[in-house]
Amino acid sequence: xHELSVTENILAIAEKHARKAGATRVTDIHIVIGQLSxxxxxxxxxxxxxxxxxxxxxxxxxxxxxxPAQMHCRAxxxxxxxxxxxxxxxxxxxxxxxxxxxxxEFFLDSIEIERDQPDQEP
Amino acid sequence: MSPERVTIVEKIMDANDQIAALNRAxxxxxxxxxxxxxxxxxxxxxTLILETIHRxxxxxxxxxxxxxxxxxxxxxxxxxxxxxxxVQINTGGDCHLDGxxxxxxxxxxxxxxxxxxxxxxxxxxxxxAAFNLGTHANVLIASIPEGDDKPYKYPxxxxxxxxxxxxxxxxxxxxxxxxxxxxxxxxxxxxxLVHFPVAALRGDGMDAWIQWLQEQVAAKKKA
Numbered sequence: 238x239h240e241l242s243v244t245e246n247i248l249a250i251a252e253k254h255a256r257k258a259g260a261t262r263v264t265d266i267h268i269v270i271g272q273l274s275x276x277x278x279x280x281x282x283x284x285x286x287x288x289x290x291x292x293x294x295x296x297x298x299x300x301x302x303x304x305p306a307q308m309h310c311r312a313x314x315x316x317x318x319x320x321x322x323x324x325x326x327x328x329x330x331x332x333x334x335x336x337x338x339x340x341x342e343f344f345l346d347s348i349e350i351e352r353d354q355p356d357q358e359p
Numbered sequence: 360m361s362p363e364r365v366t367i368v369e370k371i372m373d374a375n376d377q378i379a380a381l382n383r384a385x386x387x388x389x390x391x392x393x394x395x396x397x398x399x400x401x402x403x404x405x406t407l408i409l410e411t412i413h414r415x416x417x418x419x420x421x422x423x424x425x426x427x428x429x430x431x432x433x434x435x436x437x438x439x440x441x442x443x444x445x446v447q448i449n450t451g452g453d454c455h456l457d458g459x460x461x462x463x464x465x466x467x468x469x470x471x472x473x474x475x476x477x478x479x480x481x482x483x484x485x486x487x488a489a490f491n492l493g494t495h496a497n498v499l500i501a502s503i504p505e506g507d508d509k510p511y512k513y514p515x516x517x518x519x520x521x522x523x524x525x526x527x528x529x530x531x532x533x534x535x536x537x538x539x540x541x542x543x544x545x546x547x548x549x550x551x552l553v554h555f556p557v558a559a560l561r562g563d564g565m566d567a568w569i570q571w572l573q574e575q576v577a578a579k580k581k582a
Contacts, residue, residue: 333543
């Protein structure tokens with residue numbers, strides 16, 4: 238439900254770095270989302286098309302790289318993945334003595350930009 | 360024209376985190392301990408706040424920031440009636456408070472003359488977890504009627520907590536709630552998290568929670 242503010246953040250970060258790099262246009266944006274971050278890709282895409290209009294990022298494609306939520310079982314040392322982002326006991330030994338290894342990532346990894354290079358153009 | 364990849368690696372919540380850090384610094388300067396109280400709707404946030412004020416009021420000056428999705432002042436009115444300054448923040452339908460709303464709420468409180476600020480976040484188990492406010496402690500109220508599976512279904516909100524209140528324990532005889540199962544889920548998500556079982560209206564367990572809160576306030580005053 239908070240995807241609008243999240244999408245605004247993505248736009249602000251992408252624009253800031255695009256301007257710093259002297260970009261004329263941003264074509265692609267790569268975002269990493271851990272399975273435990275409660276973000277819905279489709280909603281971000283929906284807001285994106287509305288709020289990126291008229292910016293350097295107009296028409297830029299959003300790419301979401303989903304990182305699985307990895308759990309480590311302290312009872313049997315087994316490492317496993319949470320399929321739906323819901324906590325489950327260790328599938329090997331049923332222990333709940335677990336620790337989260339990864340899955341909470343939520344960052345803008347990179348952007349692909351175009352820029353004018355007048356020196357090299359005829 | 361040449362397409363080119365620019366590596367960024369910037370946390371998407373970074374802007375909010377920075378505002379939250381400023382809020383935190385303001386609380387620190389004023390010597391105020393601030394708590395962000397989160398829960399689902401109906402878990403007993405307002406009741407717990409009122410009972411907490413009732414017990415601490417003679418000794419501590421407490422300010423309350425009420426987050427609501429609509430301009431409904433029911434909760435803020437109750438706090439004001441209890442004799443403490445309350446600020447109502449209408450999120451305009453948003454599902455959570457964020458650092459900026461928090462900052463505006465702080466502007467309206469006499470921070471210098473307070474010891475404790477309690478923030479009542481919007482009733483929601485998903486969104487508030489993603490937005491730091493700059494408070495010193497995130498506290499979740501999980502009520503017995505919500506069921507013992509909530510840590511398993513909403514793992515995110517349990518991750519950033521400094522304390523957990525298990526409310527409405529007086530309903531345990533009437534509801535299927537496996538406390539052991541519930542706490543095992545909590546432990547996996549947030550090892551060593553302190554928790555307080557309470558029945559706020561009856562007063563059960565309130566002393567331990569009040570004791571914890573007073574210790575936090577005292578530590579902040581000394582710092």
